Structure formats: C-alpha cells, structure tokens
Amino acid sequence: MDLASVFGLVGGIVVILTTILISGDLAGYLDIPSIICTFGGTISMTVFAFPMKKLKEGFGALKHVFFYKEMDSEGVIKSIIDLANVARKEGLLALEEAAQQLKDDFLQKGVLLIVDGTDPELVRNILETELSFIEDRHKSNQGVFEYIAGIGPGFGMLGTLIGLINMLANLSDPSSLGPNMAVAIITTLYGSLIQNVLCNPVINKLKLRSSQEALLKEVMLEGMLSIQAGENPRIIEEKLKAFMSPKLRSALESNKEPKEGEE
Numbered sequence: 001m002d003l004a005s006v007f008g009l010v011g012g013i014v015v016i017l018t019t020i021l022i023s024g025d026l027a028g029y030l031d032i033p034s035i036i037c038t039f040g041g042t043i044s045m046t047v048f049a050f051p052m053k054k055l056k057e058g059f060g061a062l063k064h065v066f067f068y069k070e071m072d073s074e075g076v077i078k079s080i081i082d083l084a085n086v087a088r089k090e091g092l093l094a095l096e097e098a099a100q101q102l103k104d105d106f107l108q109k110g111v112l113l114i115v116d117g118t119d120p121e122l123v124r125n126i127l128e129t130e131l132s133f134i135e136d137r138h139k140s141n142q143g144v145f146e147y148i149a150g151i152g153p154g155f156g157m158l159g160t161l162i163g164l165i166n167m168l169a170n171l172s173d174p175s176s177l178g179p180n181m182a183v184a185i186i187t188t189l190y191g192s193l194i195q196n197v198l199c200n201p202v203i204n205k206l207k208l209r210s211s212q213e214a215l216l217k218e219v220m221l222e223g224m225l226s227i228q229a230g231e232n233p234r235i236i237e238e239k240l241k242a243f244m245s246p247k248l249r250s251a252l253e254s255n256k257e258p259k260e261g262e263e
Contacts, residue, residue, distance in 0.1 A: 061141040077237065079102065110221065134217070146203055152191045
C-alpha cells in the first residue's frame with residue numbers, strides 16, 4: 001500500500017473538516033440538492049462521455065494510486081547483467097531457458113525475440129510499439145479523471161446559477177436570500193472538492209507511475225539490444241546505470257559481489 005496516497009487523502013479531508021468545524025457548522029455544508037446536482041451530474045456526464053469498458057479501466061487504475069509495489073529498478077538491471085553474462089559465455093540461444101524465469105512480460109518477450117534471431121531494428125520497433133501502446137493506455141485511464149476534474153467544477157457552477165435564479169425569484173422574501181445564496185455557493189465548493197481533492201492528486205500520481213514504468217521499460221529495451229549486439233556486461237551495466245538516480249547507482253555498486261579471484 002502507498003502510505004503517501006492514504007495519508008495525503010486523509011490529511012486533506014481532515015484539514016477541510018477541521019476548517020469547517022472551526023468556522024461553522026458541518027450540517028450547514030450538507031445540501032441534498034447541491035449534492036445531486038454536482039456529484040450526480042458529474043457522474044452522469046462521465047458515464048455519457050466514456051464507454052463502460054473504458055470507465056472500468058479508468059477506475060480500475062485507482063489501485064495503482066493506493067496499492068502499488070515500487071518497481072525494482074535495481075533488480076531489473078541485475079537481471080539484464082545476468083542475461084548478458086549468460087549470452088557472453090554460452091551464446092544467445094542459451095537465453096531461452098533463462099527467459100522462462102523472468103517475471104516481467106516485456107523483458108521476457110524481448111529476450112525471446114533475440115533468441116529467435118530477430119533483426120535488432122525489428123526488435124526495437126516491436127518493443128517501442130508495445131511501450132507506446134502501454135503509455136497510450138495509461139494516458140487514456142488518466143483521461144477519465146481529467147474529464148471528471150474538468151466537468152465537476154462546471155456542474156458546481158451550474159448549481160450555483162440554479163441557486164442564484166431561485167434567490168432572484170424570491171427577492172420579495174428577504175429571509176430566503178441568505179439560505180439561497182449559501183446553497184448556491186455550496187455547489188461551487190462541491191465542484192472544487194471533486195477537482196482538487198479527488199481528481200488532480202489521482203491524475204498526478206498516475207502520471208508518476210506511468211513515467212516510472214516507461215523509464216524502466218526503456219532500460220530493459222536498451223539492455224536487450226546491447227546483449228544482442230554482444231557488448232561487454234560491464235559496459236552494459238554502465239550504460240543502464242545512466243538511466244538511474246545516484247542513489248540507485250550507489251546501491252548497485254554496494255551490492256556487487258566480488259568476482260572470482262578478487263578480494
């Protein structure tokens with residue numbers, strides 16, 4: 001579980017509730033017509049805008065916000081170096097057995113293409129195409145929340161206009177002006193909550209997840225092409241470490257086992 005996402009969401013809700021309780025009464029911020037207009041309208045138009053399959057995929061991506069296992073960049077590089085050592089000692093065909101032990105489908109697919117003797121340029125094109133489709137799918141899932149973030153405040157404003165119309169229609173009753181104005185503004189508040197508490201953080205977190213995965217797959221791609229080109233494992237390692245942060249580079253260095261004959 002991603003504790004940062006959980007603490008962030010809970011913290012934001014607590015801050016809002018605390019502000020409301022200090023400055024007024026929570027019951028005054030709950031209005032059924034405003035909830036129906038803002039949340040009901042947003043949900044309805046989102047269902048209207050997307051096919052049901054895409055909605056399921058989009059909301060299914062929420063699991064990557066709250067339940068996410070950090071990608072093991074260090075482990076991936078080590079796996080590639082191990083594959084490079086196998087290829088250097090036993091040849092590319094020996095990688096077929098090693099590929100069956102790989103847990104990442106993208107890496108496994110690339111290794112099997114190499115074993116099959118696929119032209120390096122074709123290997124690059126196939127894997128880059130797959131990576132492109134992965135990124136497009138991620139952007140499509142983010143698009144569901146981007147749409148909600150855009151339309152939520154719109155329905156909040158729509159509710160505000162409805163409230164103002166009701167207020168102006170009852171100018172003859174001064175006692176109704178205050179309540180009607182409060183209801184009109186509450187819908188704007190709800191729209192802002194949809195955008196800034198529910199959607200924008202989710203969009204940003206999904207973008208970060210996507211960029212991390214894309215970077216790691218680019219590392220895999222470069223590593224596999226280097227193996228196919230017959231490059232020295234040490235050179236491959238240095239090339240792949242260029243993609244990593246200084247902290248991960250240090251971790252790779254510290255976890256190296258001494259080679260045979262070294263102390």
